[in-house]
Amino acid sequence: MIRPQDLLCPRPEGLYCAPGDFYIDPVRPVDRAVITHGHSDHARSGHGAVLATPQTLDIMGERYGAQFAQAMQPAEYGEVVNRDEVEVTLVPAGHVLGSAQAVVRWKGLTMVVSGDYKRRRDPTCPPFQPVACDVFITEATFGLPVFKHPDDKDEIARLLRSVAQFPERAHMIGAYALGKAQRIICLLREAGWDETIYVHGALERLNALYERHGVDLGPLAPATTGRKKDEFAGQIIIGPPSALQDRWSRRFPDPVAAFASGWMQVRARARQRGVELPLVISDHADWDELTATVDEIRPGELWITHGREEALARWAELHGVSARALALVGYEEEDED
Amino acid sequence: MRAFAELLDRLSLTPSRNAKLTLVRDYLRDTPDPDRGWALATLTGDLTFDAAKPTFIRKAVEERMDPQLFWWSYDYVGDLAEAVALVWPMRPGANREPELSEVVEALRTATRAEVQRLIEGWLDAMREPRERWALLKLMTRELRVGLSARLAKQAAADLGPVPVAEVEELWHALHPPYEDLFAWLEGRSEKPTSDNPGRFRPVMLAQAIDEAVDFAKLNPADYSAEWKWDGIRVQAVNERGVQRLYTRTGDDISRTFPDILDAFHEDGVLDGELLVMRDGKVATFADLQQRLNRKAVDAKLMAQYPAAIRAYDILAEGEDDLRTLPFCERRKRLEAFVERQHTPRIDLSPLQPFSSWPDLADLRAAPPEGDPQIAEGIMLKRVDSIYEAGRPKGPWFKWKRDPFLVDAVLMYAQRGHGKRSSFYSDYTFGVWTPSPEGGRMLTPVGKAYFGFTDEELKQIDKFVRDNTVERFGPVRSVRAEPHAGLVFEVAFEGLQRSGRHKSGVAMRFPRINRIRWDKPPREADELTTLERLLEQIEAR
Ligand SMILES: [Zn+2]
Numbered sequence: 001m002i003r004p005q006d007l008l009c010p011r012p013e014g015l016y017c018a019p020g021d022f023y024i025d026p027v028r029p030v031d032r033a034v035i036t037h038g039h040s041d042h043a044r045s046g047h048g049a050v051l052a053t054p055q056t057l058d059i060m061g062e063r064y065g066a067q068f069a070q071a072m073q074p075a076e077y078g079e080v081v082n083r084d085e086v087e088v089t090l091v092p093a094g095h096v097l098g099s100a101q102a103v104v105r106w107k108g109l110t111m112v113v114s115g116d117y118k119r120r121r122d123p124t125c126p127p128f129q130p131v132a133c134d135v136f137i138t139e140a141t142f143g144l145p146v147f148k149h150p151d152d153k154d155e156i157a158r159l160l161r162s163v164a165q166f167p168e169r170a171h172m173i174g175a176y177a178l179g180k181a182q183r184i185i186c187l188l189r190e191a192g193w194d195e196t197i198y199v200h201g202a203l204e205r206l207n208a209l210y211e212r213h214g215v216d217l218g219p220l221a222p223a224t225t226g227r228k229k230d231e232f233a234g235q236i237i238i239g240p241p242s243a244l245q246d247r248w249s250r251r252f253p254d255p256v257a258a259f260a261s262g263w264m265q266v267r268a269r270a271r272q273r274g275v276e277l278p279l280v281i282s283d284h285a286d287w288d289e290l291t292a293t294v295d296e297i298r299p300g301e302l303w304i305t306h307g308r309e310e311a312l313a314r315w316a317e318l319h320g321v322s323a324r325a326l327a328l329v330g331y332e333e334e335d336e337d
Numbered sequence: 338m339r340a341f342a343e344l345l346d347r348l349s350l351t352p353s354r355n356a357k358l359t360l361v362r363d364y365l366r367d368t369p370d371p372d373r374g375w376a377l378a379t380l381t382g383d384l385t386f387d388a389a390k391p392t393f394i395r396k397a398v399e400e401r402m403d404p405q406l407f408w409w410s411y412d413y414v415g416d417l418a419e420a421v422a423l424v425w426p427m428r429p430g431a432n433r434e435p436e437l438s439e440v441v442e443a444l445r446t447a448t449r450a451e452v453q454r455l456i457e458g459w460l461d462a463m464r465e466p467r468e469r470w471a472l473l474k475l476m477t478r479e480l481r482v483g484l485s486a487r488l489a490k491q492a493a494a495d496l497g498p499v500p501v502a503e504v505e506e507l508w509h510a511l512h513p514p515y516e517d518l519f520a521w522l523e524g525r526s527e528k529p530t531s532d533n534p535g536r537f538r539p540v541m542l543a544q545a546i547d548e549a550v551d552f553a554k555l556n557p558a559d560y561s562a563e564w565k566w567d568g569i570r571v572q573a574v575n576e577r578g579v580q581r582l583y584t585r586t587g588d589d590i591s592r593t594f595p596d597i598l599d600a601f602h603e604d605g606v607l608d609g610e611l612l613v614m615r616d617g618k619v620a621t622f623a624d625l626q627q628r629l630n631r632k633a634v635d636a637k638l639m640a641q642y643p644a645a646i647r648a649y650d651i652l653a654e655g656e657d658d659l660r661t662l663p664f665c666e667r668r669k670r671l672e673a674f675v676e677r678q679h680t681p682r683i684d685l686s687p688l689q690p691f692s693s694w695p696d697l698a699d700l701r702a703a704p705p706e707g708d709p710q711i712a713e714g715i716m717l718k719r720v721d722s723i724y725e726a727g728r729p730k731g732p733w734f735k736w737k738r739d740p741f742l743v744d745a746v747l748m749y750a751q752r753g754h755g756k757r758s759s760f761y762s763d764y765t766f767g768v769w770t771p772s773p774e775g776g777r778m779l780t781p782v783g784k785a786y787f788g789f790t791d792e793e794l795k796q797i798d799k800f801v802r803d804n805t806v807e808r809f810g811p812v813r814s815v816r817a818e819p820h821a822g823l824v825f826e827v828a829f830e831g832l833q834r835s836g837r838h839k840s841g842v843a844m845r846f847p848r849i850n851r852i853r854w855d856k857p858p859r860e861a862d863e864l865t866t867l868e869r870l871l872e873q874i875e876a877r
Binding site: 144145146147148150154158162165166169244245246247248249250254256257265266267268270271272274275276277278308310311314315318 | 343347349350351352353356359360363402403405406407409410413414415416419420423424465466752754755756758759810811
């Protein structure tokens with residue numbers, strides 16, 4: 001009788017697949033790694049061989065330099081790759097450009113490692129694709145019923161109303177540099193914002209990478225000190241979250257500090273960070289998406305990698321799905337910066 | 338309701354006064370009657386109903402979801418109304434989202450059981466957590482969005498625009514949802530009449546005198562002087578059987594001071610200082626605080642802290658509006674009026690004769706009753722000035738007494754809010770105390786976040802960043818040793834004993850007077866300096 005833990009088991013380095021001898025999103029350097037997506041807590045440098053989507057490999061190259069691993073093997077979505085006796089397939093996770101779930105098959109057993117994911121439409125990447133499986137291994141970053149992300153169109157509309165209401169001020173949006181920033185830009189374009197969007201230097205290379213992969217971001221310009229302060233009045237500026245309260249922000253006229261993150265759902269979080277306009281826009285599944293996904297896949301077992309495991313595990317048990325918290329460490333709440 | 342929820346949400350996170358004003362003004366402009374009127378009444382605190390208890394809502398939510406999951410959620414969020422607003426499972430199509438006016442109507446008139454049923458139905462229907470949050474905060478009357486009633490009235494006045502004083506004077510003749518007010522502000526009808534007894538009259542304020550410029554231009558013979566008492570400014574109204582006591586912003590505090598209102602036996606409107614007075618002597622501000630912020634008072638409290646008005650102006654007497662008379666005429670009417678009331682609860686702020694500005698400077702240096710804490714300085718009023726709402730330039734000046742000063746050492750700095758959020762702009766400073774090891778250590782004595790220029794703020798901010806010892810969230814501890822650190826000359830208005838502060842003293846109104854880049858911390862003051870000052874104050 002084959003047990004799931006014979007195929008995948010948690011180790012300090014990350015989830016380990018013994019029959020295929022590889023790790024998924026290892027947090028320490030290993031010989032063979034499968035990487036679900038380019039966020040730095042999942043994609044680290046210094047591995048021997050890396051299997052990932054071409055976009056994720058490109059992102060890692062941009063972050064760590066071309067030699068971030070000894071060997072890189074791109075796998076398109078849906079392509080079956082063999083690792084010893086194990087079949088690995090990457091399928092879309094809907095999280096950021098290139099993000100994938102790792103589907104691992106061995107001796108008739110199917111396990112899916114979701115990586116980070118969401119179920120909403122995202123103009124920068126293909127949608128999450130549910131895969132029937134024996135064990136679904138999910139994240140639970142927003143695994144509490146308080147997290148119910150509103151429609152991102154409404155959040156963007158609120159931002160644009162504020163821009164119209166305060167034409168003498170700049171609107172400065174803190175957004176995670178990989179994925180969130182580009183999604184916000186695309187959403188602004190879809191809402192009809194055709195003006196130049198000013199960006200912090202930390203975003204420039206990833207913006208260019210997204211454009212190379214066919215994501216049109218429209219007119220962008222660096223938010224440099226060379227400009228006069230009032231040139232930024234009525235404009236939208238995007239920077240990494242850490243820049244919101246940084247001296248960098250002083251170059252803008254009386255900026256409205258906005259922050260695009262799932263954490264902004266909780267007022268105390270917004271207040272702590274001095275955010276005046278919280279935008280509840282997340283690249284993770286909210287509570288309803290997490291529970292709906294479990295309900296849709298109905299796996300034999302649910303494993304939870306990181307986040308608020310206890311609440312999701314309880315929900316699963318109440319709904320007849322046996323659940324297990326892996327409590328993997330090393331995956332930060334990325335929007336925390 | 339959705340627009341109102343968005344307004345509350347933004348107000349609660351917006352630090353700047355001007356931005357708040359814009360948010361409220363735009364809301365009032367874009368929202369139809371009667372919703373905007375109910376919203377305005379909510380913001381000014383003029384909407385009264387019995388607050389619903391939040392306990393029933395907890396029960397209701399636990400009927401709709403697993404109590405353990407709710408408990409984890411509540412524990413994470415920390416605020417019951419917010420947690421419920423976030424977790425409440427929506428029932429699409431269950432109901433229609435309510436308008437603000439429907440909600441207000443129900444809260445004011447329905448029975449408690451009906452209100453609970455209605456609220457559950459609305460929560461089911463609302464699509465956004467923000468809206469549910471606003472509903473629950475409204476229902477429990479816990480709208481703390483950091484907006485004064487005056488600012489809300491200013492936002493309404495800006496619709497005209499008309500001076501806010503006009504709205505304030507009308508205010509007590511108006512009733513929510515204020516359709517007549519909006520009709521007038523938008524030019525659709527005449528100004529509503531304000532001739533109702535007991536109304537608030539917007540107050541006249543003084544400008545701070547600029548010693549270097551103003552005295553040279555002013556003739557001492559044109560002005561009369563009196564002490565600027567350190568209580569709170571009030572307006573007492575006794576008119577056709579209606580008695581009211583208002584703060585200078587028009588908040589009604591009548592219920593807290595029945596002893597004062599009972600002392601009137603003639604119709605009139607007085608402008609004066611609310612003080613605690615025992616046998617004609619002014620007590621400390623700390624005593625007055627025992628009477629303020631109380632919802633109810635009893636005979637014992639009134640006897641222990643007897644309140645009184647020290648009157649300095651009269652705005653109406655009998656049927657006559659006196660505000661267009663010159664100050665010297667009003668003063669005569671005031672003196673006669675106070676005399677006739679013949680009560681220890683109302684006395685007169687005496688005029689202080691002087692013949693020249695140096696004369697006045699001497700007076701200012703010799704505080705009344707020998708106590709620098711009962712007056713903040715001197716008021717100057719042009720003898721021919723009419724009583725004009727707002728802060729007109731020229732007729733009235735205040736000349737504050739020099740503050741107390743102490744040299745203290747910067748110990749902690751915290752990030753500011755809004756415009757200042759990229760700066761370390763809130764400072765905790767300390768003075769030297771004996772340490773257990775026999776040496777000296779710094780003990781915090783106060784906090785200040787203004788008194789410096791933008792340029793100085795940048796310099797202090799840089800100092801903080803360059804001399805950080807430790808960080809705790811938004812706070813940094815700053816190097817503060819005998820030979821290295823930053824000394825502030827801190828100005829403050831008074832000193833009180835305080836059990837809440839480690840140092841045992843609390844300063845009133847501290848601010849950074851000067852930055853002493855030249856002074857090493859070892860030369861900063863010791864706590865004994867403050868303790869001596871406190872003893873002097875208490876010994877009088
Ligand atoms: Zn991620």
